[in-house]
Amino acid sequence: MHLLKLPQTNPNDTEAVILKWELPDGSQVRQGQTVCTVETAKSVYEIESSAAGFLRIVKPEGTTVAVGETMAAVADRPDQDVSDAIAPIAAGKPEPGVRTAGQRQATAKARLLAARHSIELDSLLGEGPVTEEEVAKVAGARGVTERAAGMGAGSGTLSEMHPSVQANVVAGVKRLLLVGGGNGALMALDIVSRLPGFLAVGVLDDRPDFAGKHITWVPALGPVGMAKRLWEERRFDEALITISTSITARMRIYDELAEAGILFANVIDPSNVIGMGGSMGIGNIIMGMSRIGPMAVVGNNNFFSAMTNIEHHCRIGSHNSFGPGIFLSGRVQIGDRVRFGAGIAVEPGMKIGDDAVVASGLAVTQDVTANHVMKGHRGLLRTKSTDV
Amino acid sequence: MADVHGDTYVASLRNALGYLMQSDPRVYLIGEDLLDPYGGAFGVSRGLSTRFPARVVPTPISEACITGIGVGMALRGLRPIVEIMFGDFITLATDQLVNVASKVRQMYGEDVQVPLVVRTPMGGGRGYGPTHSQTLDRLFLGVPNLQVVAASHFHNPGKLLETAVEGDSGPVLFSENKSLYPRRLVRDGDGQLRVTALAGHQGYPTAVVTNFNSGRPDVGIVGYGGMSQPVSEAMKRLAGEEISVVAVFPASLHPLPVGDLRSALRGVGAVLVVEEGVQDFGWSAEVAARLDEALWESLKAPVARLGARSCVIPASRSLEKQVLPGAEAIESKLLELVKCTF
Numbered sequence: 038m039h040l041l042k043l044p045q046t047n048p049n050d051t052e053a054v055i056l057k058w059e060l061p062d063g064s065q066v067r068q069g070q071t072v073c074t075v076e077t078a079k080s081v082y083e084i085e086s087s088a089a090g091f092l093r094i095v096k097p098e099g100t101t102v103a104v105g106e107t108m109a110a111v112a113d114r115p116d117q118d119v120s121d122a123i124a125p126i127a128a129g130k131p132e133p134g135v136r137t138a139g140q141r142q143a144t145a146k147a148r149l150l151a152a153r154h155s156i157e158l159d160s161l162l163g164e165g166p167v168t169e170e171e172v173a174k175v176a177g178a179r180g181v182t183e184r185a186a187g188m189g190a191g192s193g194t195l196s197e198m199h200p201s202v203q204a205n206v207v208a209g210v211k212r213l214l215l216v217g218g219g220n221g222a223l224m225a226l227d228i229v230s231r232l233p234g235f236l237a238v239g240v241l242d243d244r245p246d247f248a249g250k251h252i253t254w255v256p257a258l259g260p261v262g263m264a265k266r267l268w269e270e271r272r273f274d275e276a277l278i279t280i281s282t283s284i285t286a287r288m289r290i291y292d293e294l295a296e297a298g299i300l301f302a303n304v305i306d307p308s309n310v311i312g313m314g315g316s317m318g319i320g321n322i323i324m325g326m327s328r329i330g331p332m333a334v335v336g337n338n339n340f341f342s343a344m345t346n347i348e349h350h351c352r353i354g355s356h357n358s359f360g361p362g363i364f365l366s367g368r369v370q371i372g373d374r375v376r377f378g379a380g381i382a383v384e385p386g387m388k389i390g391d392d393a394v395v396a397s398g399l400a401v402t403q404d405v406t407a408n409h410v411m412k413g414h415r416g417l418l419r420t421k422s423t424d425v
Numbered sequence: 426m427a428d429v430h431g432d433t434y435v436a437s438l439r440n441a442l443g444y445l446m447q448s449d450p451r452v453y454l455i456g457e458d459l460l461d462p463y464g465g466a467f468g469v470s471r472g473l474s475t476r477f478p479a480r481v482v483p484t485p486i487s488e489a490c491i492t493g494i495g496v497g498m499a500l501r502g503l504r505p506i507v508e509i510m511f512g513d514f515i516t517l518a519t520d521q522l523v524n525v526a527s528k529v530r531q532m533y534g535e536d537v538q539v540p541l542v543v544r545t546p547m548g549g550g551r552g553y554g555p556t557h558s559q560t561l562d563r564l565f566l567g568v569p570n571l572q573v574v575a576a577s578h579f580h581n582p583g584k585l586l587e588t589a590v591e592g593d594s595g596p597v598l599f600s601e602n603k604s605l606y607p608r609r610l611v612r613d614g615d616g617q618l619r620v621t622a623l624a625g626h627q628g629y630p631t632a633v634v635t636n637f638n639s640g641r642p643d644v645g646i647v648g649y650g651g652m653s654q655p656v657s658e659a660m661k662r663l664a665g666e667e668i669s670v671v672a673v674f675p676a677s678l679h680p681l682p683v684g685d686l687r688s689a690l691r692g693v694g695a696v697l698v699v700e701e702g703v704q705d706f707g708w709s710a711e712v713a714a715r716l717d718e719a720l721w722e723s724l725k726a727p728v729a730r731l732g733a734r735s736c737v738i739p740a741s742r743s744l745e746k747q748v749l750p751g752a753e754a755i756e757s758k759l760l761e762l763v764k765c766t767f
Binding site: 047144145146147149150152153168169 | 666764
C-alpha cells in the first residue's frame with residue numbers, strides 16, 4: 038500500500054487546498070495518473086498517483102494539507118483493509134516530518150545556518166519566523182560559553198570543531214595564525230618555538246609592503262582583513278593577536294575576529310607557572326618567567342610581558358597590556374584595556390579601573406580610577422588627556 | 426546628451442527616438458508598419474511619422490532589403506535606425522550585418538563609417554509561438570566589429586539608444602524585449618531593490634542591483650535584457666528568505682565588460698548566469714568561462730547557467746513557461762548555489 042503525500046509543488050508554498058478528487062473513492066488508478074488537483078497561493082497543480090492500485094481518499098475536497106501530509110492511500114487490492122494506516126491520519130494526528138501550523142517558519146538563510154551549526158530549529162524559542170540573526174546568536178553564544186570555560190586550551194568542545202581542526206587538536210598540533218607583525222609577533226614566535234603543540238602558519242599585518250616577507254620562518258600572508266577568509270578556508274586552527282602597542286587595535290581586531298567565529302589560542306611560555314584553581318580566557322600571550330598564583334582569574338586577549346606575577350585571587354579583565362616586571366600582590370583587581378609600563382609593584386587588594394595607565398617603576402599603593410593615569414615619582418593620579 | 430526620461434521602457438525608447446530625430450537631421454527611422462496611427466508593431470515609433478514625415482520610412486517586408494538600405498544610408502553619412510519587427514526575423518538580415526555592415530570599414534579601408542543601429546524586440550512569454558518568441562542575440566555575438574547591446578528595465582533604454590545612434594562605434598545590434606515594453610523602469614531602485622551603475626563599456630553602463638543594504642552578497646547573478654523582470658521577482662522573494670543577491674546586468678553584451686563583472690562580484694562564492702536564449706552555447710557560456718577566470722579564488726562552486734531549454738518554443742502559454750527560464754527556476758537555482766557556499 039502506498040501513501041500519497043502532498044509534494045512540494047514550488048519553492049514558496051508549504052501547503053495547498055485539495056480542490057477536486059478526479060476519481061471516486063475505490064477507483065482503480067495507474068501509476069502517474071492524475072488523481073486530484075490542489076491549489077496553492079500561486080497556481081493549480083495536478084497530483085499524480087505514485088503507484089498503481091486502488092484509490093482510498095483520506096482528506097476530502099476543501100481540506101488544506103501541508104507539504105508531506107498524506108492525502109490518500111493507494112491500496113494494492115480493492116478490498117484491502119487500510120483503516121489501520123488511514124485512521125490516525127484521518128483523525129488529524131501529526132505526521133512525522135510534516136511541519137504543523139504550530140511550528141515556526143524559518144527563512145532559507147536561517148535554515149542553512151542552523152544546519153551548519155547543528156542547531157535544531159524546534160529548539161529556538163520566540164515569535165515569528167526564525168531569522169539568521171536569531172540562529173547566529175545561538176551559534177555564537179554556544180561557542181563563547183564553551184570557550185570561556187576551562188583553563189588554557191581556549192577551544193570549544195572537540196565535537197563542534199571542523200573535522201580537519203579536530204584532527205589537529207587530537208594529534209596535539211594546532212595551526213596558529215598571528216595577527217600583528219611587529220615585535221609582538223617575534224616574541225610570540227619565540228615562545229611558540231618552544232611549544233610543541235603549536236605550528237605557526239602565518240602572520241597578518243596591515244602594512245602595505247608586508248605580504249610575501251617572512252618573520253623568522255613564518256610567512257607574512259597579508260593584511261588583517263584576510264583573517265576571515267583564511268578561517269573560512271580552514272587554513273588555521275587558532276589565532277593570537279600579537280599587537281603589543283595599541284590596546285585599541287588589540288580590542289577592535291579581537292572583537293571583529295571573535296564575531297566571525299574565529300577561535301583564539303593562549304600562548305604561554307613553558308617556563309611559566311600556572312597555579313591551581315583559577316581560570317583563564319582565550320587569546321592571551323604570557324612571556325617567560327611569569328607566574329599566575331592559585332585561584333587567580335584572567336580574561337581574554339591580554340598581552341603580558343616577561344616576569345609578570347599575578348598573585349593569588351587576582352582578577353584581571355581583557356585587552357590589557359603589561360610591560361615586563363609587573364608584580365601584582367594578592368587580590369588585585371584589574372579591569373579592561375589597562376596599560377602598565379615596566380617594573381611596577383601593586384600592593385594587595387588594589388583596584389585598577391578600565392582604561393587606566395600606570396607609568397613604569399611605580400608602586401601602586403592606592404586604587405587607580407578608571408580612565409586615569411598614574412605617573413610621576415610620587416605616583417600622583419591624573420586624568421588622561423590623550424589616548425594611549 | 427539629454428537624459429531621456431520615460432516611466433516605462435517603451436516610453437523611454439519613444440522619447441529617445443523623438444529627441445534624436447529632433448536634434449539630428451541625419452537620423453532616419455526605417456522599418457515595417459511604422460506610420461501613425463499604428464506606429465509600429467509594439468508602438469515604439471508612435472507619433473514620430475507625424476512629427477517627422479520625411480524621415481520615418483515604411484518598407485516592404487524584406488529584412489535583408491531594409492538592413493541593406495540602412496547600411497547604404499550609413500555609408501553615405503546618415504544615422505539610420507532600422508527596426509526589425511520581431512527579433513526572430515533578424516536571421517533574414519544576417520548577411521547584411523555579418524558580411525557587409527561589420528566588415529566594410531576594414532575591407533575597403535579609407536574613411537568609411539557604418540553608424541547603423543538595428544533595433545529589434547526579442548523574447549517570449551506571450552504565447553506568440555516558435556518563430557515570434559526567440560532571443561537570438563546569441564547568433565550575432567562574437568562577430569568582429571558588430572556591437573551587441575541589450576536594454577533591461579534596470580537601465581535607461583532611451584539613453585542607451587542615444588549612445589548607440591550618436592556614438593562612433595560602428596554598427597550596433599540593439600536588442601529590446603517585448604515583455605519589458607510596458608514595464609516601469611526600476612532605475613535607482615523601487616524600495617526593495619537598489620540599482621547602481623558601473624562604467625560599462627563605451628558609454629553602455631552596467632547595472633548592479635542588490636536586494637540587501639549591508640554585508641556581503643550570498644550569491645551573484647549575471648543576466649541581460651528581458652531577464653531583468655524574472656530576476657527582480659526572484660530577488661524580492663529571496664530577500665524575504667534573508668538571501669542577499671547581487672545582480673549584474675551589462676548593457677553591452679559584446680564586447681563584454683568583464684571588469685564590471687569582476688568588481689561587482691568580488692568575493693562572491695557562487696554565481697548564476699541567466700539568459701532567455703537557449704542555454705547551450707549561449708552568451709552565458711562565454712560569461713561563465715570569463716567569470717571562472719576572474720573569480721576562481723573566491724568561487725566555491727562552478728559558475729552555473731540557466732537558459733531556455735533546447736527545443737522549439739511552444740505556442741501554448743503553459744508549455745512555454747516550462748521552456749523559458751522564469752522567476753521560480755531562477756530562485757531555486759540561486760538557493761541551490763547558496764547551499765553550496767554553506
